[in-house]
Amino acid sequence: MPPPPSTRPAPRVRIHPLGDTALLAELGTRLDTALNTRAIALAAALKKRRDVRQAVAGYTGVTVHFDPDQTTPDGLGAAIKRLAAKRPPMAEPGRLHRIPVVYEGPDLEEVAARLRLSPARIVELHSRPIYRVFLVGFVPGWAYLGPLPEELELPRRHVPRTQVPAGSVAIAARQTGIYPLPTPGGWHLIGRTSVKLFLPDSDPPCLFRAGDRVKFFAAKS
Amino acid sequence: MQDLGRPHAIAAGVQPGGAMDRFAHRAANLVVGNPEGDATLECTLTGPQLVAEHSCLVAITGADLDARVNGHAAPFWTGIFLGQGDRLSFGGRRSGGRAYIAIAGGIEADRWLGSASTNLLAARGGMHGRNLKAGDQISAAREATRPAVSGRHLIERMRPQYLDHTLFAIAGPHVRRLDAQGRGLLFGATFKVSREADRMGYRLDGPRLATSGEELLSFGLTAGAVQVPHGGQPILLMADHQTAGGYPVVATVVSASMPVAGQLIPGDELHFQEVTLERARQMRLTLAAALETLR
Numbered sequence: 001m002p003p004p005p006s007t008r009p010a011p012r013v014r015i016h017p018l019g020d021t022a023l024l025a026e027l028g029t030r031l032d033t034a035l036n037t038r039a040i041a042l043a044a045a046l047k048k049r050r051d052v053r054q055a056v057a058g059y060t061g062v063t064v065h066f067d068p069d070q071t072t073p074d075g076l077g078a079a080i081k082r083l084a085a086k087r088p089p090m091a092e093p094g095r096l097h098r099i100p101v102v103y104e105g106p107d108l109e110e111v112a113a114r115l116r117l118s119p120a121r122i123v124e125l126h127s128r129p130i131y132r133v134f135l136v137g138f139v140p141g142w143a144y145l146g147p148l149p150e151e152l153e154l155p156r157r158h159v160p161r162t163q164v165p166a167g168s169v170a171i172a173a174r175q176t177g178i179y180p181l182p183t184p185g186g187w188h189l190i191g192r193t194s195v196k197l198f199l200p201d202s203d204p205p206c207l208f209r210a211g212d213r214v215k216f217f218a219a220k221s
Numbered sequence: 222m223q224d225l226g227r228p229h230a231i232a233a234g235v236q237p238g239g240a241m242d243r244f245a246h247r248a249a250n251l252v253v254g255n256p257e258g259d260a261t262l263e264c265t266l267t268g269p270q271l272v273a274e275h276s277c278l279v280a281i282t283g284a285d286l287d288a289r290v291n292g293h294a295a296p297f298w299t300g301i302f303l304g305q306g307d308r309l310s311f312g313g314r315r316s317g318g319r320a321y322i323a324i325a326g327g328i329e330a331d332r333w334l335g336s337a338s339t340n341l342l343a344a345r346g347g348m349h350g351r352n353l354k355a356g357d358q359i360s361a362a363r364e365a366t367r368p369a370v371s372g373r374h375l376i377e378r379m380r381p382q383y384l385d386h387t388l389f390a391i392a393g394p395h396v397r398r399l400d401a402q403g404r405g406l407l408f409g410a411t412f413k414v415s416r417e418a419d420r421m422g423y424r425l426d427g428p429r430l431a432t433s434g435e436e437l438l439s440f441g442l443t444a445g446a447v448q449v450p451h452g453g454q455p456i457l458l459m460a461d462h463q464t465a466g467g468y469p470v471v472a473t474v475v476s477a478s479m480p481v482a483g484q485l486i487p488g489d490e491l492h493f494q495e496v497t498l499e500r501a502r503q504m505r506l507t508l509a510a511a512l513e514t515l516r
Contacts, residue, residue, distance in 0.1 A: 016394035019473035020501040022443040024394045031438060054228050056441035058465065063441025065228060068476070068505060073498060135439055137234045137465030140343055144439060144465075173436075180234075181342060200343050203334060204233040 011035060013084045015077035021068050025080045026061040031147060031174060035060045036134050040210045041088035042080070051076065057210050059134050059144070094133065094212035097195075099178070100219035101127070101169050105189035107157075111171070114154060122190060123218055125149045131176060133212040141180030141198030143208040148174045160186035167192045169216070180206070191216075222328060222347030223263045226460065227336035236461040237444065238338035238346070241319050241420060241483030244508055245283030248375050249323035251515035252280040252300050259327030259362070260337040260347070264320045266486065268311025269353065271322075273303040277361065278325035278371060281309075284317025284383075284484055299374035300325075317383050318486040326361030340461075379511035381480045386491040388457075389478045391498065393447065395469035398432040406430060407447075407471055407493060412455070414489045420461040423485065429453030432469045439467040445474035445482070447493070457482065477504035 011027040018024055025042070028035045039057040046055035046062060051070035056063045066076055103123045112119045131145040138144075148171055156172045161184060164170070168179040170187035179185055180197035197207045208214065223246065226239025240246035240263055247257035262269070268286045280300050281288045288295040289310050295301055303309065311320070330337035330347050339347030348357060390408075399407060412427035430453045442448075446458045448468040457474065459482065472493055474482055485491060496504075 017391050017473070017498065018393065018443045018470065019391055019445045020475045020477075020498055020505065022473070024440060024470075026394070029438065054231060056232050056464070058440030059438035061440055063443065065443065068502065135465060136232065137439070137441060138463050140233065140235045142234050183342075198343070200333070200345055205230070205235060205334065205343075206233040210232075 011038065011084065013081050015073065015080065017073045018063065020073075022063060022065045023073050023077065024061055024063050025077070025084070027084065028060045031059060031134075033132060036132070037211070038084065038088050042084055043210075045083050046080070049079070056137065057135065058137075094209070096130070096213045096215065097208065099193050099195050099214060099216050101191040101193050101216045102219055102221045103169075103191040104221060105169065105191045107188040108190045111152075111154060111188050111190055115152065117151065122152065125152055126171070126176065126190065127216045127218055129215075131214045131216075133208045133210055133214060136206060136208060136210055139181055139183050140200075141206040141208075143177060143197070143206070143212075143214075144175055145177055145214050146175045148176050150174070154188060156186040157188060160184055164189065165192070167194060169193055222260045222330045222337055222339050222353070223460075224260045224330075224337045225258045226338050227334045230334040230336075231441070231464045234464050235334060235343065236340065236421070236464060238336060238340055239460050240321065241460050242283050242321065242480045243483075244381055244480035244512070245319070245321045245483075246323075247512055248298060248515060249280045249282040249321040250327075251512060252282070252298065252373050252375065253278050253323050253325040254370070254373075255323060255325065255327050257512070259323065260330040261328065262322040262353070262359070264311070264322065266314055266318060268320055268322075270311075271309040271359070273305055273307045273309070274358075276302065276304045278302055279309065280323045281320055282323075282375070283320045285315040286320045287312030287315055288320070296374065298380060300371045302371040317484040319484060324359070324361050326363050329360040329362040373515065375511065375515060379514065381508070383481055383484050386481065386485065386489060387478075387494050388474045388482055388491055389496040389501065389504065390445075390447065390472040390474045390493045391501065392495060393470035393472045395432070395434075395437070396471045398434045398449075398469045399430055399471055400433070403430045403432070407455075408495045409492070411490050411492050414485050414487050414491065416487045418485075418487050420459055422456050422458045422462055425455045425457060425491075427455075430455055430471065432471070434469070437467045437469065439465045441465050442470070443473065445476070445479055446470045447472040447474070459483065475501035475504065477501060477508055480508070
């Protein structure tokens with residue numbers, strides 16, 4: 001009988017130094033919700049340590065900033081391997097955000113043409129899944145959401161835009177996301193939302209947190 | 222205005238910020254008797270003209286921008302007493318990129334997410350989230366906690382060797398994505414800071430570094446990381462770096478070399494030299510000992 005998912009063997013951890021005050025603990029290299037759950041739990045456990053200044057969960061690993069006067073990469077690496085071997089706490093389903101999207105992005109027609117689908121079908125496919133917040137980062141409030149349905153997979157734009165308006169809903173590869181601020185960007189813009197993702201006067205200053213769930217729905221302009 | 226940044230905010234995607242040259246920032250504060258985390262003025266390439274409305278103790282560290290008090294050359298890395306009406310000005314850049322000005326009592330600044338550092342993207346921190354402009358009034362945050370002693374200084378041999386642009390670095394998580402030739406170039410060739418250089422990072426001109434392998438999933442980044450995007454032009458991440466990315470990181474500059482990195486400007490040449498963690502630790506302790514002489 002196959003073991004239940006919670007007793008899956010612990011992933012092998014690879015520790016890579018990032019200079020003398022940070023390291024990257026890699027649990028794997030594949031897009032995998034279970035690995036991401038483990039990375040988020042590991043980051044939370046590491047943040048409680050006195051020798052850790054900050055721990056940020058990525059898709060499949062944790063970037064750990066540490067106090068070099070209190071620990072060494074080797075010492076901390078050994079502690080990380082012990083922590084990662086423990087069964088992660090039962091993953092609580094993250095908060096669910098329902099995000100209204102006006103699907104009138106400047107790239108919608110082009111995306112539809114390249115994927116040989118109708119714009120209506122793009123909207124249907126994009127708004128169907130409940131996405132996971134794999135990682136918060138890049139710019140303030142940005143969250144990498146996924147996995148995007150395979151039918152919508154496209155590489156990034158060849159030439160990134162120098163300015164993408166805040167609130168743009170975009171896709172690239174197996175990911176989707178919302179631009180929280182006007183920034184340069186290479187993703188395909190298929191819609192926009194009025195929901196604010198970057199909340200400078202809140203702490204944390206962002207709506208989404210790693211592990212949250214996001215459902216888009218089509219709204220009228 | 223900058224301090225030691227907001228490392229806790231990176232989990233929300235907010236750039237850590239903080240002084241580009243933390244050694245000079247800390248030294249400026251310590252010379253005037255402040256805690257090392259107080260806000261200072263980071264002056265990039267040119268300095269301001271400041272008029273003292275009240276007497277105060279100040280210190281100037283980092284780049285040599287030809288600091289003057291009432292037109293006379295001002296001592297460097299040294300506490301200077303300014304009387305009411307005294308004028309602090311800068312003649313022009315002679316070496317380095319960023320000078321730091323500390324005022325006894327610390328500089329009054331907007332705080333955001335635990336730091337006074339200016340974040341232009343979010344328009345928060347420092348002077349209302351923007352760069353300083355003519356007419357701004359800069360105040361001390363509090364009465365100086367220690368008696369004002371001018372003349373306290375950091376001796377010359379304890380200052381960073383800013384003119385030596387060797388950046389000591391540790392091989393990064395994805396260094397194996399470079400072939401033997403690429404690795405030889407990374408730790409052997411001369412690179413030049415391009416015009417695309419700011420507080421976020423420096424794009425480096427020089428040999429292209431070809432990386433192999435499939436696309437990486439995004440992960441958390443750190444200042445000092447040397448990223449290699451498609452096209453092979455490396456980027457050295459600095460204080461306002463993006464917090465996550467998916468380009469290969471082939472090296473990370475060690476903390477003791479970041480003050481030198483923070484002083485580089487477009488056109489400056491540099492090279493990376495691989496070091497062990499033990500050597501990086503010794504270099505870090507040497508800088509810490511220099512600051513300890515000011516406490």
